[in-house]
Amino acid sequence: MAPIKMPEVIDLTSETTQSDAVRLLSHWIDLTVPEYRAWAPPECAPVTLRNGPIFPPWITLDKYAGLSPGTCVELHSTGPHRNGDIFYIVHILQNTADQLIVLRGHRLVRARHMGGMLQPRRKELCLFVNAGLDDTRPFLTQGMEDVPAAEVIMPRTVAFVPAPSSGWQLGNATQPILVDSDAEFSCRYVLVSWHKSTAARTTKRAYEGELRGLYASEIAFFTGEPVGPQRVCPMSARRLPGEVTYWDGFCGLGGAAQGAKMAGARVECAFDIDEKACTTFKLNHPEAEVYRIDAHHFAQDDGPASCSPDLFHLSCPCQPWSPAHTRVGKNDEANEAALFVTSAILSKYKPKIHMQEQTFGLPGWHPTQFSALLNMISGEGYKVRWKVADLKDYGVPQKAHLLPYRTIHDAVSRIPDTAPNHRSRITWFPRPREPYNATRTMASCVLASGGCRDHTPDGRRRFTPAENLALQTLPWDYKFPARLTTGTMKKLIGNAVPPVVWSTVRVGDGGADKGDVVMDEGERRTPATPPKDAVDLTLDEEEDRALGGDEGEVEVEVIDIMDMDD
DNA sequence: TATCCGACGCATGGTTTATT
DNA sequence: AATAAACCATGCGTCGGATA
Numbered sequence: 325m326a327p328i329k330m331p332e333v334i335d336l337t338s339e340t341t342q343s344d345a346v347r348l349l350s351h352w353i354d355l356t357v358p359e360y361r362a363w364a365p366p367e368c369a370p371v372t373l374r375n376g377p378i379f380p381p382w383i384t385l386d387k388y389a390g391l392s393p394g395t396c397v398e399l400h401s402t403g404p405h406r407n408g409d410i411f412y413i414v415h416i417l418q419n420t421a422d423q424l425i426v427l428r429g430h431r432l433v434r435a436r437h438m439g440g441m442l443q444p445r446r447k448e449l450c451l452f453v454n455a456g457l458d459d460t461r462p463f464l465t466q467g468m469e470d471v472p473a474a475e476v477i478m479p480r481t482v483a484f485v486p487a488p489s490s491g492w493q494l495g496n497a498t499q500p501i502l503v504d505s506d507a508e509f510s511c512r513y514v515l516v517s518w519h520k521s522t523a524a525r526t527t528k529r530a531y532e533g534e535l536r537g538l539y540a541s542e543i544a545f546f547t548g549e550p551v552g553p554q555r556v557c558p559m560s561a562r563r564l565p566g567e568v569t570y571w572d573g574f575c576g577l578g579g580a581a582q583g584a585k586m587a588g589a590r591v592e593c594a595f596d597i598d599e600k601a602c603t604t605f606k607l608n609h610p611e612a613e614v615y616r617i618d619a620h621h622f623a624q625d626d627g628p629a630s631c632s633p634d635l636f637h638l639s640c641p642c643q644p645w646s647p648a649h650t651r652v653g654k655n656d657e658a659n660e661a662a663l664f665v666t667s668a669i670l671s672k673y674k675p676k677i678h679m680q681e682q683t684f685g686l687p688g689w690h691p692t693q694f695s696a697l698l699n700m701i702s703g704e705g706y707k708v709r710w711k712v713a714d715l716k717d718y719g720v721p722q723k724a725h726l727l728p729y730r731t732i733h734d735a736v737s738r739i740p741d742t743a744p745n746h747r748s749r750i751t752w753f754p755r756p757r758e759p760y761n762a763t764r765t766m767a768s769c770v771l772a773s774g775g776c777r778d779h780t781p782d783g784r785r786r787f788t789p790a791e792n793l794a795l796q797t798l799p800w801d802y803k804f805p806a807r808l809t810t811g812t813m814k815k816l817i818g819n820a821v822p823p824v825v826w827s828t829v830r831v832g833d834g835g836a837d838k839g840d841v842v843m844d845e846g847e848r849r850t851p852a853t854p855p856k857d858a859v860d861l862t863l864d865e866e867e868d869r870a871l872g873g874d875e876g877e878v879e880v881e882v883i884d885i886m887d888m889d890d
Numbered sequence: 891t892a893t894c895c896g897a898c899g900c901a902t903g904g905t906t907t908a909t910t
Numbered sequence: 911a912a913t914a915a916a917c918c919a920t921g922c923g924t925c926g927g928a929t930a
Binding site: 639641646649650654681682683684770771818 | 920921
Binding site for chain 2: 647648688809810812
């Protein structure tokens with residue numbers, strides 16, 4: 325890729341301030357592969373193929389009214405789209421029966437129409453792709469749209485160029501961001517929204533997505549130029565170094581850290597405002613430096629001196645975003661604000677990989693705040709990938725109609741009577757509840773408090789803290805400080821990230837044989853149904869080449885947890 | 891005083907039933 | 911058969927009265 329020169333042609337300066345993001349990374353990893361999703365459940369193949377092969381009466385034209393494949397036009401858009409979208413023409417189609425002309429190609433949406441996902445720069449476009457998980461074709465192929473030629477307003481020129489990555493110097497707010505081109509617009513980013521099915525893409529919310537700068541191969545596709553000589557990092561440089569350091573924000577009792585440890589990482593640093601959470605965390609992860617501190621202060625001067633951990637995981641409070649949040653809470657404002665500490669933390673600590681977890685209510689119920697989160701992360705130069713994950717696919721015991729998923733019986737039956745916080749914490753119901761079959765039923769959400777669905781299969785009592793630990797895939801002998809009440813323990817456990825979600829992640833050379841998750845009683849097993857998109861942090865050489873070897877890229881994994889269905 | 895526990899909250903999405 | 915209405919269970923929750 326040619327180095328960026330700086331002629332003053334396109335000024336992408338934002339109406340808002342552009343944060344200063346200077347990154348110097350010695351190691352980097354890219355979790356995204358260009359053909360991001362190539363599998364499809366065969367049982368739900370699309371009935372009609374979107375953008376399928378062109379058959380009569382449709383034919384393709386080389387030219388039409390001064391337009392040809394490879395040119396861009398501005399649209400007078402209809403339907404859900406905003407006027408002013410730019411359209412990159414891939415094919416010009418004509419219906420020989422009625423002479424209707426249709427353009428097939430890619431929609432480029434203005435940054436200010438991206439719902440807050442991108443800084444609203446005036447001449448910035450974003451490649452906008454909807455894709456279905458039931459379509460096996462590459463997202464660029466299936467993500468094309470057909471628009472009538474009548475929607476065209478005028479031709480436009482677009483420069484497809486690389487986005488600044490966290491390894492680039494973005495400059496400060498007073499410096500315009502310039503692109504080496506005399507085009508009217510620049511297109512540097514792509515948003516890919518994945519839906520469960522092609523048919524659902526217009527009616528349902530996206531199930532997972534990706535917001536990132538264009539790959540070199542994609543730029544080559546749009547510019548029609550061959551992919552230039554690429555600097556391919558040797559495989560060893562693509563890995564994180566042998567020992568992977570892990571930092572944990574809003575760490576709670578340490579569920580996510582437990583998972584990171586299982587995956588081979590070294591838990592180095594954590595913070596939480598809650599004293600009991602910090603004490604519990606330190607008991608179980610004594611090697612870590614634990615800060616009992618407010619997140620905003622951690623991101624400012626009171627946190628550790630700035631350095632670059634390999635992994636940073638944030639579990640911001642979920643209460644304001646949860647579907648179960650149906651009335652105003654005492655700490656709503658502080659809990660909402662906690663989400664927006666993300667950019668400050670990324671800006672200060674510059675982790676090589678950032679991970680974040682939230683309730684599915686954030687993208688589902690609060691899309692504006694979710695877009696703002698994507699903006700914060702991508703604004704710091706990270707590529708963002710997010711997904712609504714169903715935790716039962718990761719080995720968390722929850723409702724499923726088909727075995728073998730992990731059931732309540734699987735989770736709690738091996739806890740010995742001598743386990744701490746178990747038999748001694750039992751209080752029997754005066755009146756038993758309705759019993760249920762623990763080998764066929766999955767647990768309901770392990771909530772931090774409240775709810776009335778917390779009782780054992782025999783209906784005679786509530787689960788003990790040890791059982792709740794097991795239901796959350798934490799070790800049943802996880803340590804707690806002395807004199808914690810049952811309710812406090814269950815609140816800490818309910819807030820935890822189930823560590824088993826890390827079971828498919830391998831980090832660093834040292835983690836190669838540590839990936840299997842240790843379940844109750846030392847039983848070693850992997851989830852019954854491993855997720856189809858297991859995140860392998862060590863990419864192979866083929867993927868490396870396909871990625872174009874853009875140096876200095878980093879990757880963000882945002883896992884949105886849709887869990888606890890009963 | 892602190893903890894516990896049942897009632898309450900309601901948009902959402904999936905399923906079933908009613909109507910066209 | 912297609913569409914609309916009714917129904918129903920859900921959630922890293924919140925509240926306030928009862929109980930220890």
